Amino acid sequence: MSTVTRNALVSTETTLREYVSTGVMALGAVLFLASWAVLFQWVGESTPVLGVAVFTLFGVLLLAMAVGIAGVGVAARLGRVSASPSASAGLVVGVLFGGIGFVTGGLVASQTLGMGAVGWLAVALAVGVAVAALAVVPREDVGSTFPPALFLAFVGALLVTGTLGLGWSWSPDGVSATFVGSVMVPVLTVAGSLVGSWSAAKARAGFGTQGREGGAFYLIRLSVFGMLGVLALLVGFIVKNGLETALTRAQFGLGGHVGLPGSILGVTLPNWSVPFVDVQVPFVTNVSQSLFVEVPGLAPAILGTLWLVVGAMLFAIPLGLAAAIFLAEYTESRLFRQLVEIATNGLWSTPSIVFGLFGLAFLVPRFGGGKSLLSGQLVLGFMLLPLVVITSYESIKAVPDEYRDASAALGVTQWQTIKSAVLPAAMPGVITGVILGVGRIAGETAPLLLVYGGPPFSSQNPSVLSSFQFTSAPPFVSNTALMDAGSALPYQLYTSITSGRLPGQGAPFSVQEFGWGTALVLLVVVLGLYAFGIAGRIYFRRKLYNE
């Protein structure tokens, strides 16, 4: 007799097992979302839903999940539903649920029943071992459904009976924190829904290896959605809070002003106008402080951030790329390469305020003693440099040697090979590195405080292009705009929040609203820079690989 079990090769029917476990998973998803809604206070804890208190409803749903998975487990064990379980759920599951049992049992024994240290430890151990045994000893269909069902039933019962509810609170000795029901209930519900859904996902795939895969995929999918959820929450929060400020007195229309944005390089920008379209966003185009400005705007900060980024890139990309080429293509010495790698990695993890201090001590005195755009650009360039070196080096190394061999075999010199065959192939990687670095430095605040930041609300746009002056005596060229202190978006956010007031009177929003608007614009600017970089990367990829 073979020990290999065989299942049907093709099964198109949805079985009872799948119906029940899908239902349990759906319940789990609802509970999961609902608990977060309660945690974020989108739904009040005391609001009745369907005529029942929210927490009681949670309890009922948890109990329903418990019944569902336990039922599937029993039915599978008795052979009433088809499944292909392994002999045991495995040691990992046993240890996990043993741990849950240990903690739960211990807490109940020590806090609710008031047992002493010896007593609660014994109870906790006993419960933990019992649950672990329940998970490990029986066949997998029981072992991976009963322990979670027990946990769900326990939490559900506490909620339904009201033992654990709104009025419940617990202040453990020796800890200053207080656990209150309004937080603990959703947290426990989240835990319960996760555990129950995992078990149901296993059951849905019929236990065994497929079941393990089902359970694992469920957890992975959940992590992905959790991550996306966090991101969406963050962006949504900023947009929600900042959009109204950003669009203060904004106008969108057709016709209207016909003109050119001729004053980008000028000093003040009362209103930009685009031909044939009437678009006015004073929050974006106004200076932050002026006699004639009613809506304090961000134009100096936006232009400041852009100039900082441009300057830093002009400084860091040529230097970093050259260093990367030297490391990847020319140097033979492993020791030297490792030294440079360690140095660049160290430089990359150096806190930005240290860069700022260096700029303050080294650059500022050499640039006339005052804070200046130029020193800001250089300091941000120093910060960008290591990432450009690291990512360019990696992507140059990743270019297949075949290209170099092919080129060398045609008698092409090494430099020509690098220029014409290696760098084009490495370009997408280099651009990725620059994008990442730019994203970091565009949002950098700390070094700017020390080397660049001017008055909290700037009344001037940095006009770098129009400020070049040429003289017949050395140094032949000068630029006052590069030598001026100014504002940048993260710096603007910091100064406005810390100063706690807006310039002048009669601004149509509060300083907090101004801050949220600044955050939104900063986000948009950084995302815009990303978009530029990604477009560049796609362009080079297309060119390279015919995608």
Added chain:
Amino acid sequence: MSNADTTPQRQDAQATETTTGETVETVRDEWADYDFDGEPMVAVEDVNVHYGDDHALKDVSMDIPEESVTALIGPSGCGKSTFLRCLNRMNDRITSARIDGSVAVDGEEIYQDGVDLVELRKRVGMVFQAPNPFPKSIRENISYGPRKHGDIDTSLLSRLLGRDDTEAEEALVEQCLRDAALYEEVADRLDDNALGLSGGQQQRLCIARALAVDPDVLLMDEPASALDPIATAKIEDLIEELAEDYTVVVVTHNMQQAARISDQTAVFLTGGELVEYGDTDQIFEDPESQRVEDYITGKFG
């Protein structure tokens, strides 16, 4: 390794007992002597190659006649690719490699001071085992070498001045593609990315690219081993045609291929020795070395 118990010994072959008890045939110098009319295109004398402590090639000497196909065969790791890479000094690119001996191409010693590697590799072109076109258009792949050498100038400046070589480039691309028997297949998509071609087409493009710098010698390192039988047949036909104008040296694992396409064959065996070199017919029908016979008949690999 041939084993004394299982391998029949020929009476006339000299055999020496090694310390491990195995009997190894002693290689005789005259097995690798090969006479032909005319000057050798490539003359190799006593070449030794070490990779670190590894002695990859031992005292190899052979003369390669011009406008012919020379096949290098032998088991993996026997040094035939190393030998091939000696002929255009590609081994220089491996830092651990040390090369002694003499290689003369068209009468000029290439292992001496003052050798222009750019010029050498223009004269001795190379095609690699895996097709390795650049991720550029077909046209750019072909004109890559001439452009970099300044023979063809299509830069913006020269185009503005009306002195560009666009027409010359066009003619060169077509000629090389025709020589590589690829033109008909790609004539209408010269500006498409070369990576979109099939493996066999890519390899012929690589051959065309090597032809574009007008070499005298063409080295091929298992050019068909990554290709299917139909593409292989095309490459084989191409090699035979190329031998009318070029001196082709081709490394192959496939003995039928060597027998089909080559005029003379060199057999390398484990340890980096050139065991036998001569007319392909003679090597395959009546080899002098017992080990070569075993290898060719498949008893030893």
